[in-house]
Amino acid sequence: MNKKLVSAVLCGTMILGSVSPVFAGTADGMKIALVAKSAGNAFFEIAADAFEETVTAEGGTVEKVYPEAATADAQIKALDNLISQDFDAICISANDVNALQAKLEEAMDEGIKVSCFDSAPNKDSRQVFVNQAGTVAVGQALMDAVLDIAGGEGQWAILSATSQAANQNAWIDAMKKIMEEDEKYSKLELVEVAYGDDEPQKSTDQTAALLEKYPDLKVICAPTTVGIAAAAKYLQDNESACKLTGLGLPSEMIEYTGADDAHSCPYFYLWDMVGLGNLSAYSTIALISGDITGALDETFTAGDMGEYTITEADDGGTEIVLGLPLQFNSDNIEEMAKLY
Amino acid sequence: MAGKSGRSINNVPEAPIKKMILSWEGILVVLFVLVNIFCAVFSEFYNLKSLLRQMPIYLAEVFLMLPMAYILVLGEIDISVGSIVCLSATMSCIVCNTGAPFIVVVLTGLVVGTLCGLVNGFILTRFEELPPMIVTLATQIIFRGIAEIVLGSGGSISATNTDGFRLLGGKVGSVPYILFLVVILSVVFAVVLGKSTFGRRVYAIGTNRLTAYYSGIHVQKIRLIIYTVMGTMAGLCSLFLVSTSYGANTTTGNGFEMDAIAMAVFGGISSTGGKGNLAGGIISAFIIVCLRVGLGQKNVHAQVILLILGVLLIAAVALPNIIGQIKRVVKK
Numbered sequence A: 001m002n003k004k005l006v007s008a009v010l011c012g013t014m015i016l017g018s019v020s021p022v023f024a025g026t027a028d029g030m031k032i033a034l035v036a037k038s039a040g041n042a043f044f045e046i047a048a049d050a051f052e053e054t055v056t057a058e059g060g061t062v063e064k065v066y067p068e069a070a071t072a073d074a075q076i077k078a079l080d081n082l083i084s085q086d087f088d089a090i091c092i093s094a095n096d097v098n099a100l101q102a103k104l105e106e107a108m109d110e111g112i113k114v115s116c117f118d119s120a121p122n123k124d125s126r127q128v129f130v131n132q133a134g135t136v137a138v139g140q141a142l143m144d145a146v147l148d149i150a151g152g153e154g155q156w157a158i159l160s161a162t163s164q165a166a167n168q169n170a171w172i173d174a175m176k177k178i179m180e181e182d183e184k185y186s187k188l189e190l191v192e193v194a195y196g197d198d199e200p201q202k203s204t205d206q207t208a209a210l211l212e213k214y215p216d217l218k219v220i221c222a223p224t225t226v227g228i229a230a231a232a233k234y235l236q237d238n239e240s241a242c243k244l245t246g247l248g249l250p251s252e253m254i255e256y257t258g259a260d261d262a263h264s265c266p267y268f269y270l271w272d273m274v275g276l277g278n279l280s281a282y283s284t285i286a287l288i289s290g291d292i293t294g295a296l297d298e299t300f301t302a303g304d305m306g307e308y309t310i311t312e313a314d315d316g317g318t319e320i321v322l323g324l325p326l327q328f329n330s331d332n333i334e335e336m337a338k339l340y
Numbered sequence B: 001m002a003g004k005s006g007r008s009i010n011n012v013p014e015a016p017i018k019k020m021i022l023s024w025e026g027i028l029v030v031l032f033v034l035v036n037i038f039c040a041v042f043s044e045f046y047n048l049k050s051l052l053r054q055m056p057i058y059l060a061e062v063f064l065m066l067p068m069a070y071i072l073v074l075g076e077i078d079i080s081v082g083s084i085v086c087l088s089a090t091m092s093c094i095v096c097n098t099g100a101p102f103i104v105v106v107l108t109g110l111v112v113g114t115l116c117g118l119v120n121g122f123i124l125t126r127f128e129e130l131p132p133m134i135v136t137l138a139t140q141i142i143f144r145g146i147a148e149i150v151l152g153s154g155g156s157i158s159a160t161n162t163d164g165f166r167l168l169g170g171k172v173g174s175v176p177y178i179l180f181l182v183v184i185l186s187v188v189f190a191v192v193l194g195k196s197t198f199g200r201r202v203y204a205i206g207t208n209r210l211t212a213y214y215s216g217i218h219v220q221k222i223r224l225i226i227y228t229v230m231g232t233m234a235g236l237c238s239l240f241l242v243s244t245s246y247g248a249n250t251t252t253g254n255g256f257e258m259d260a261i262a263m264a265v266f267g268g269i270s271s272t273g274g275k276g277n278l279a280g281g282i283i284s285a286f287i288i289v290c291l292r293v294g295l296g297q298k299n300v301h302a303q304v305i306l307l308i309l310g311v312l313l314i315a316a317v318a319l320p321n322i323i324g325q326i327k328r329v330v331k332k
Helices: A002-024 A042-057 A072-084 A101-109 A135-150 A166-181 A200-213 A225-237 A250-256 A273-289 A333-339 B016-022 B024-042 B048-054 B056-073 B081-097 B102-126 B132-151 B163-168 B177-195 B197-207 B209-214 B219-245 B256-266 B278-297 B302-331
Strands: A031-035 A061-065 A089-092 A113-117 A128-131 A154-160 A188-195 A219-222 A243-246 A268-270 A299-301 A307-309 A318-321 A326-328 B156-158 B247-249
Touching: A031 A042, A031 A072, A031 A273, A042 A061, A042 A273, A061 A072, A072 A089, A072 A101, A072 B048, A072 B056, A072 B219, A072 B278, A072 B302, A089 A101, A089 A273, A101 A113, A101 B219, A113 A273, A128 A273, A135 A154, A135 A166, A135 A188, A135 A219, A135 A243, A135 A268, A154 A166, A154 A200, A154 A225, A166 A188, A188 A200, A200 A219, A200 A225, A219 A225, A225 A243, A225 A250, A243 A268, A250 A333, A273 A299, A326 A333, B024 B278, B048 B056, B048 B278, B056 B081, B056 B177, B056 B197, B056 B219, B056 B256, B056 B278, B081 B102, B081 B132, B081 B156, B081 B219, B081 B247, B081 B256, B102 B132, B102 B163, B102 B219, B132 B247, B163 B219, B177 B197, B177 B278, B197 B209, B197 B219, B209 B219, B219 B247, B256 B278, B256 B302, B278 B302
Parallel strands: A031 A061, A031 A089, A089 A113, A113 A128, A128 A318, A154 A188, A154 A219, A219 A243
Antiparallel strands: A268 A326, A299 A307, B156 B247
């Protein structure tokens, strides 16, 4: 009897669920192309799936397009294909900052709206960029984590990717600036910025070198997923007193995350990829429907995510900032590791 | 495949029309028509206008296919051309950003390409026993390496003054300039290979290098010229490539050498040397371009398109063999 009732209720909700979007869609009939950097990036897929879910729920359709290689040339070919079709908008994660400008301008000339997320092309190539987390917000979160884990004072070091990586350097510069400007960080001493080149072995070697050079090192901050995973393993295997934080993937960090001495990383950060996909979808829909044009200070409602304002990006263009990075700790890591 | 390239020893002449249809080029023309019909039915966006709009980036690779055909006819291979494209593109962007007139930018691209080709040719003719595959593999790494050092690791450069490149990427009506240039150069390369003494000598070297040498052909001189021209054409390709992206990066031209080789081999030019002609290569280039545009417009996965091209390529290489075997069985 009970089972019958449950199934009846379920059937009812399913019917309602399949009917209601027809009435409620803000994206009715919209065709959006989502261009990835390349095929086979699980991290990107989380955002892409969220993007598709949101647009579909609003009554639109999404075509996910994967270029044949992770190059700007391949994305140009993909864009060529899309411009020939009848899409309302293209949302892209760019493989190169400047190389896509000619094609994206062509798309905009054809009346196709251009938004981007994850990785932005230059300001002339887009109408709006959905930024996972502002540079300063990431720097602030990491700085506070270092301060907290170090217990307010002591030596710390940064383990970065390559010395030329634009995003890495932006975060490191932001951290240095925050550290200089606020008195509460004055007892922290940044001893070195090491570069592991995003290779596991080199990152491990750099971690070992840091510990040898600075025996009193309290915290290593690795704002790179490869670096943090390598350092976490090394520190934990060697039962080092030095602790770790930074930006990492929950699935790679699950073994090393915990507040006790047995784990090397108390907590770390990363953006909310599901949220990024959802917000990108709402922003793109708003562009198509004309609610926003991508100009500074415009506001729009991103479904149940609330109100967002378009702000100025570091490159002089405009962006919509998703918010603060997500903290991963022993409470939520198991849940999150299933996602990414 | 008797009758191909007119070099058969068969002394009973076939009827010209039958010969034309049965030749590989004839089959390719039929295939070209079929591919276009298929694409037009498959994609509602496939028409002359969209084809012309999407063509330029693929046509740049045809510049590489033309001299590559010569190299394949020689029985050799050059896998460094993608890297030459990268280096020429990088250098011409750098020169462009110094504010130099556009003609200097164009010359830079061509000269850098030519020099790279000359390096290949010089090594290969100076040490003639070295296998071209290995030498050009090495220069592939070297040329891209130089570009990467100039760009900084993972880096890219954009042309600050895009006027010249915009002009290069321009159109007459809806026909891009590059199409005219491709047609003109295709005719020139095809005539030189098919009708001139130089072309005859290339076939002679590809068929038997030693015999050619003892017949008084300057084998090394011809090889040097061909590899150098290959470089120049890579430079030309890079200029048109920059005109689609107004910049260069470390992945520019990645894999172009294989696309060029695929176009040529699909066109019936044997990689073992001495066989095939450019008409086949040019038709097959356009088949590949049309197929990629048509499938791409329906958002068929890029990887699936590559897979289809791969299957076609194997079929193209295997077909002459299969036909030969069937003929033998029938004769028995």
